[in-house]
Amino acid sequence: MSRFNEVKDLISGLEGDFEKFYDKGNKAAGTRVRNGMNEIKKLAQDIRKEVTDMKNSKK
Template sequence: MTGNNAEAGIAKFQQLKEAFEAVHEDATKFFEKGNKAAAVRARKKLLELREIAQEMRKLIQETKHQIEEEHRGAHGSGGGAGGGATTSKAPQPLGNAAPMMPLHPPGPPGY
């Protein structure tokens, strides 16, 4: 894993953990003691938690792609079939392809 993303990932995870602990504290105050102000704080912190989680998802995805590129560069640059220029996208259907037959023929009438 690349150094900068590793440090950023650990820092983001720590931020996520702290946000979760803050939500837990206020949610406990609300559910156990009926503290309405704690409910408002918990809901606000849950929004922050969601934002942090989305940032972390993005960082993880970017790091994953960087690792794949590094791996491809180290193992795929030796020529041969493909030459390391492949993409990880799923194959696209052909525009004029014939429709596929069902795997199983239809059952008997009235079945």
């Protein structure tokens, strides 16, 4: 369950940058959003692999 909390923390940490980029047009915040979303993507892939491995090992 800690992996889920990691995802939530990453998303909540990007909230300010999302607001700065979309509401104020801050380009640097947009870069931080893109980098953060890439980290979320990597974490999601790791979690998917972990879930698949756990599921397959129980057979």
